Structure formats: structure tokens, C-alpha cells
Amino acid sequence: MLEKAITSWSKVIEITPFDIDVYFNMGVAYTRKGLYTEAKDIFRKGIKVDPDDPEIHYFLGIVFMNTGELDNAINEFKNTLTLSPDHAGACYSLGNAYCDKNMLDAALTSYGEAVRINGNYVDAYNNIGSILYKKGMFDDAIDAWKMAIKINPNFVDAYYNLGNAYDEKGMFYESVSVWRKALEINPDMLDARYNLGVVYTEKEMYKDAIDEFKQILASSPEDLETLVSLGIAYKNGGLVNKAIYQFKKVLGIEPDNVSAFNNLGLLHIQKGQYDKAISLFRKLRQVQPDSLEGLYNLGLAFYFKGDIDEAISSWEKVASIDPAYKNVHNDLSVSYKKKGSFRDSIAEHERALEELGKRDKGFSIVLPARAKEEGMLVVNRRKLLPAVTIGLTKKEAEKLARVLGESNVEIGFCLNLLADIDFVVLEEKIANK
DSSP: OHHHHHHHHHHHHHHOTTOHHHHHHHHHHHHHTTOHHHHHHHHHHHHHHOTTOHHHHHHHHHHHHHTTOHHHHHHHHHHHHHHOTTOHHHHHHHHHHHHHTTOHHHHHHHHHHHHHHOTTOHHHHHHHHHHHHHTTOHHHHHHHHHHHHHHOTTOHHHHHHHHHHHHHTTOHHHHHHHHHHHHHHOTTOHHHHHHHHHHHHHTTOHHHHHHHHHHHHHHOTTOHHHHHHHHHHHHHTTOHHHHHHHHHHHHHHOTTOHHHHHHHHHHHHHTTOHHHHHHHHHHHHHHOTTOHHHHHHHHHHHHHHTOHHHHHHHHHHHHHHOTTSTTHHHHHHHHHHHHTOHHHHHHHHHHHHHHHHHHTOOOOOOOOOOTTOSSOSSOOOOOOOSOOOSOOOHHHHHHHHHHHHTSSSOHHHHHHHHHHSTTOOOOHHHHHO
């Protein structure tokens, strides 16, 4: 009954205008009601009555934090610490203010002071972990969050954050374990469930990912990020029609969703519906004109449709903006070769090698898949060769055949690739391999 309390305290001030506790209590009441202007006024009046009261400075700092006046908040927390050097709450809140100003080192120092004063300050340990995580110091962040959990075994935020750190370190089982623990403590922690869905998708555990995303949507049916992620899990798991339905659902909620346009376009390529794919990628480009992903995939749709000139036009635009984008030079090389423009094909092939050299990566052949292949047509081939040049010796061709034979691509692709390289003698044993 805050309003009645404030009215009563106002009458007390009329009777005893020097009672600092009344100013403090009124300020807290105003703060709880979200009346920050009134709270600041009453705290300031209290400071005039007793400028050496650390708590009134501290709570005035809290009000300034709520109104975004960070510099004023910092001054009040410092005033508190001048009057009460072992005020752990002021150290912690000062760290929060520094953190909001992106002064991470100063925030880390303040949080460190808070835990020095109060070794069980679990929120301070949690925030120490968050700053160390931002600075890329994942092992130290993990130690901080483990300390928070040691102090409070049911501190759900620490489990969630610990899972994120494990995930950054590529520790799949550990991240899943602590996110699961977070959900045991709080089954409604949707962020932990979402992260589980994402890592399951990355590990190609699509059924598990789909289950997690569906549980989120049961309570938040229009969560766009989850709807998109569920669509991607369906798509990557080979459930094409379910994926299409899902992305259409996304567009029903957000008609300009770029991710939905892009994924729907790729799915229509897979189904051989190239005109639909082209239309979707063009809509994507209208919504986001600078999307290289949309422009690149538009080129794929044209390529599979058999419109090589339009494919080349799209990919040349991509290459002019970002020469290192995906496999654009390889795709251009293949397209020029189809048109019989061998000089241009070789030039693009050399550019592809040049870009790969800049990135210091092993060479991989990535060709647009053929339209009649089963499964997803937009195939990212595994790395096959350390290098490919036109004109291989017989020994080199045998080595190439062996490498291809150990890869997971179809035999037809291997043989077509070998046959396309000049001066390769395909002996019977190579062809059989």
C-alpha cells in the first residue's frame, strides 16, 4: 500500500523534518512505484538533512541507474564507498554502471571488490563471468560461474551462462549438461532450451533440435527466431515440406523476414521449382538490397534453371562486392566453361585459387550440383584436393583418383571431374576406382 505509506510519511516530515529514515523510506517507496523523479527529489532532500548517510547516497545511485543517468549513478556509488568503504552493494552497483558504459576493466575491478568484501556475493561472481566471457577469457569465465554455482547450486543464470562458455569452447556434452540443469531448475527458461536446439542442429541431431524448438513454441507460438530455427532443422533434416510450411508461417507473421525468403528459395531449388526460388530471392533483395547471400542464391536458382547468363550476372555482382564470398569464382568458372568461354573460365579458376591463398585455406572444389541429383541440390562439397591445375600427369591423376575415391561424393561427379581436366589419361583401374 505504497501510496498510503507515502502520504503518512509526508505527514511525518511535516512534524519531524529532520528524520532521515523518513526521507529514505519515501524514496524507496517512490522507486518501487517507478516514480523516479519524485524519488530523486526526496533522496536529495534527505541528503541535505544528513549528507553523511551512505544508504541514501546508495539508493539515489540506484534511481539514477533506472533513469540511465550513469555518470550521476557512479558519483553516488563513489560517495557511498567514501562514507562506507566496505559497502559490497555499492561496489556491485558501481560495477553495473561501469558495465553499462562498456568500461569492462573498471567494472571487473568493482565486482572484484564486491566479492572481496562479501565472498558469497553470487551476482557479482555471475557478472565477473559475463565480463570475462565478453573479453574472450572463457576458462576464467567458467571458473567464476562455477564459483557462483558453488555458492548457490540453484542459481539458474550461472548454469545458462556456463553452458554458453562451454559452447564457445566446443565442449558440446558439457554445454548440453548444464543447460539441462538450468531447465531442471527452471523449465520455463526458454533461452536455455533454444540454445539446446541450436547445438543439436549443429550436431545434425535434428530430431532432438525439433523437439526443443517445439517445446518453446508451445508457450511462445509466434517466437520468430524459434520458428525460423525450427524451419532450418526441418530443412537440414530432409523434411522439405515441413520446412516450407514453417517458413511460410514465419512470413505470415513477418512478411519481410529475410531468413524465411532465403531458406524457402533454397528449398524450392531443391524441389526443382526454380521460378519460385527466383521470385523469393528477388523479394529478399527488395527487402535487403545489400544481401550478398540473396544475390548469390539468386545466381544458383538461375544456374539450375539453365539461365547461365543470369547466373553469371548475379555472381559477377557478388564477386565485385566481395571477391572472397563463398565459392563465387568457382561457380563463375563452371558457368563460363558451360558457355564455352574457356579463357574466362580459367581466369575465374585462377581468381578462386588466389582468394583461397589469401585466406590460407586448403583448396576445395565446390560445384553447383546437377539438377537431377537427389536430396539437396545446393551442395557444399567436402574438401577434396590440396590443389587442382589444368594439365595433370598420369601419376598426379592416379593420386587425384585416390583422393576422390576416399571422399564421400558420388562416383559420377568424380569421373566427370577427372574427365574435364586436360591431359588426364583415365586408365581402366582409375575409372573403376
